[in-house]
Amino acid sequence: MSKRLATGGRLIDRQHPLEFTFNGSKLRGYGGDTLASALLANDRMLLGRSFKYHRPRGLVASGAEEPNALVHLGEGTAMEPNQRATTTELFEGLSAQSQNHWPSLEFDIGAINARLARFLPAGFYYKMFIHPRPFWKHVFEPIIRRSAGLGRAPVAGDPDTYEHFHFFCDVMVIGGGIAGLQAALTAAQSGAKVLLVEQTAHWGGRAPLDGGTVAGSPVDNTVEEMLAALRALPNVTLRRRLMAAGIYDHGYVLGYEQLRDHAPDADGPRQRLWRIRAGHIITATGAVERPLSFAGNDIPGVMLASAIRDFAVNHGVAVGRRTVVVTNNDDAYLTAFALQDAGLEVPVILDARVLAEDSAAMARAKSLGIRVLMGHGIARVLGGKRVTAVQICSQAGDGTVLEQIGCEAVAMSGGWSPVVHLWSHCGGKLLWDETQAHFRPDVDKSPTGADGAAFVSAAGAASGAMRLADVLSSATAAGVRAAEAAGFDPGSVETPLAESPEEAPIAPVWLMPAHAGYDLRSKAWLDYQNDVKVSDVELAAREGFESVEHAKRYTTLGMATDQGKLSNINGLATLAAARGSTIPEVGTTTFRPPYTPISMGSIAGEARGEVFQPIRRTPLHDWHEANGAVWEPVGQWRRPYTYRRAGESTHDAVMRETRNTRENLGLLDASTLGKILVKGPDAGKFLDMLYTNMMSTLKPGRCRYGLMCSENGFLIDDGVVARLDQDTFLCHTTTGGAEHIHQHMEEWLQTEWWDWRVWVVNVTEAYAQIAVVGPNARKALEKLGGMDLSREALPFMGWADGTLGGFRVRVFRISFSGELSYEIAVEAGQGRALWDALMVVGYDLGVMPYGTEALHILRAEKGFIMIGDETDGTVIPQDLGLDWAISKKKDDYIGKRAQARSHMTDPARWKLVGLETLSGATLPDGAYAVGEGMNANGQRVTIGRVTSSYRSPNLGKGIAMGLVLNGPERMGEVLEFPGTDGATYRARIVDPVFYDKAGEKADV
């Protein structure tokens, strides 16, 4: 059984007891515990069920590489799935639940899968469920989805807040172990601005556990001294609980800082995503220990030797009273020594190596009275929900059992793999180190920046330096390299002298015992989280999945939330053996960010709730909101769709506003329309190129409607241009078009016509613009007084500056409704006051504000097109019968050449017509007209589509516009439009101008 030791635990505070719950049971731990160490202290060895076979699983590791101990953390809205117990700091009141089991952790029905393991090999799902085809969607997938997955998704919105933070430094050091500390100190001595980050709550990494001396004093003292030195430097920033999640081009690093995960009652955001730009990056990310592949290596109680040592030394927790150590290297002996120091029993060390003479570690073990068996390994671990015994065999054999030893824990070590993830994210390559049996960064193939120089250096164990002296010297070298790369002079730097015990070389062991039969291989786990065994990878190789990337996807090796931190090297070594090739020939799979999962909340940062996205408000927004506006998003703007009165439906409100504007007086907030000022001696020439029609001939004081096309000839925007003076034009764009038309103008001016003398400024938001529309429009403005707005003084398509009711305004005599209409621009800060004044003078004249839907109906009654309705990026002005707005006199305009192409001049292009249902009903928007026969895909031939469709209250029927094959030549013909409601609508082709065909109403 696992338990808390009476003494020891360098990280825990026994004066600070904490209470927490696991699956509802109240348990106790100490400050400084992780959830993992606290659970072990309470003899909770079974923590979850595996993904595929629902096997009982406990802790394997003690850090970020842990594959099994994933829990639901928190309750209610704050519940989060798949949280690693090993990296979760304990706090008072923590609540955790195990996951992936039903009905309970102790008794799980899914465990039946384990009995069926022979029938669930790699690729089982691909093979089994491919036929019959329809069964996948309706039968197999729903069942598999229910049983698959690890955690439960949270049921409600996340109550926490998150934020981003931008930070810039010369050198960023990732990893606060002794290598990171030394590298940071070295780089900082040059004066460079240094950021040092550590993913855990503690500095020093594994050094204090691995021992050794620096400059004659124990290494934990050295850590403290280095920290003190770094803290004293003003150019150094130290940050704990901050994990570098990914390295990207140009020295960009994402850092994931956990602020309140260990202190949920504190104020402020829960997590902060750092967006860092570093001149040079040092990865001092350490190494993780590898499991050994023997049968039963997933039974709770079988753990990495380093993890058992960590729990004992850091947290004063024993995983078992009797621990068998099994290893292929000297490092695992440290675990045996640590356990003995803690008063625990190590009945035997099984060392798979056969050495000519005892290593220093072996000799020391023997001198301490520990039995050491060279050339031996584990045939099989016995036990169900926890380890009960191991069966010992010869490593060179087939697993014949030589002896059985009772124990409660197994500490295994297959060697150490440098954490090369961050090095690899941005293109750093690896080389296979034959001697140390691991992949390590290849300094000749570093990640390179824009200048071709390396911008990442590895230091310490992450670079493959496994002994203390090498760790420190590699860190010094990396610090010097980084400072120099960032343009600083590190001067002369000395590496403190370090000593650590001699070590005999590792002997790679990829399968234990070497000639294990199928029976043992199919119980030897590689990937714990995704339940991939040695036999699965061998099967993949036999079936031809030779590429490591293919074998990974076929077996799901390394594809779980731990991304194979423990399993990858063992897996590809197994693949290499099965293929009869070498490990470097097989290579690794691709390392991608994030290093460990980061929360979606941290990625979103502040962008949630009210500020999920920017909403643009006009100066009249508050009035609209207070007067029943039903909002319509138009780009990022919010515009009133209609103003609903008490008891009124949205449709009725739209009908009321549309009628009233034709009969009395309507007010429209037109502030969102784009307003771009274009000035200069070449402004006329410039606009002649931008618009299809001629703008340079426009007289000051006059307005002209214009069309803008893309280089490919397609209509992109329209609007009214007013000439303010000889050199200056004001171009109105659509609501959604202001920014990109402004950008379009700048692009042409900056890249093609850089020598034209034109300046452009987007003044959209400087003005509130109010359309005063309807037969009573002039009367209302005359009541405000101050300008002569008679037909003679300000004719249709003219504009004038003046003062109305005391407001400095610019009045445009333009109409998008076909009614008498003025658009009045006023400084935005006066917009609300002018609107209020118009509502007052309009009171006796039947004034009503109207929204965008009434605007649409009014323009459709007049057959005016709308960008985005009649256009969709594939429509040219000629399709819309707008040939009148295309100048024949100009040599060129943007889009002219494209419009001459054969496809653009094809008479079979669909053309704009009006559509009127025979029944008076409203056509479904977007409906297609069908013709005779079928196309090549067996679908009905289409000969047109509806682009706009409304109920017109003024005409008392449905009206529509559409693009129809040979439409203008087919006036009077009836087309069929099948609706999605099952009905077929019949509509007659008519002229698109439904109302006031002579255009008399606007020009009065």
Add this chain to the structure above:
Amino acid sequence: MSEPVTALGGAVFETGIATVREEPVQGMITLRGDLEDSAVRAAAIGASGAEMPDRGTITTSEDASLAWMSPDELMLLCPHGEVPERLARLQEGLGDAHALAVNVSDARALLSVVGPKARDVLAKLCPVDLSPGAFTPGMFRRTRMAQVGAAFWMPTEETFRVVCFRSQTQYVFDVLTVAAQKGSDVGIWPDPTGGG
């Protein structure tokens, strides 16, 4: 004319790590022109009383400022009521020079972020090096604030002035208050007052 109103009517947020405030109306004139052109420079200096700003900086006279917006754009800041007069002076100074000067006061909003932790707030939202040595009073930056465009400068060591588009004022005010929420100081830069 009635009294001009700002987008938020002077909203204030004071319960976080910095004070966020919508400032009263501010006169702003955009000047586009060749900043190497001596006539353009002379007109800008004449209308503002401030010196010509270098790239990325803002210069200030008694009651007006000149901010460098791009190699061919300046912004003249002055009291809101003085815009017509200063714009006229600017136009006069420009004479026949090829330039475009326009009143954009109402197209924009001015906010302030004040307090010893004001740098933290800005650094959460803008991809700018806001460490005390890197961004100092006298500098001017056009950048992105969360999802929208913005510009800012520091009149003093503990004050930022932020300019944004009028329609986005509520959004900018809101993201600034989220970034200034209680308990969210990053604690990375020394307190300019020497405290904390």
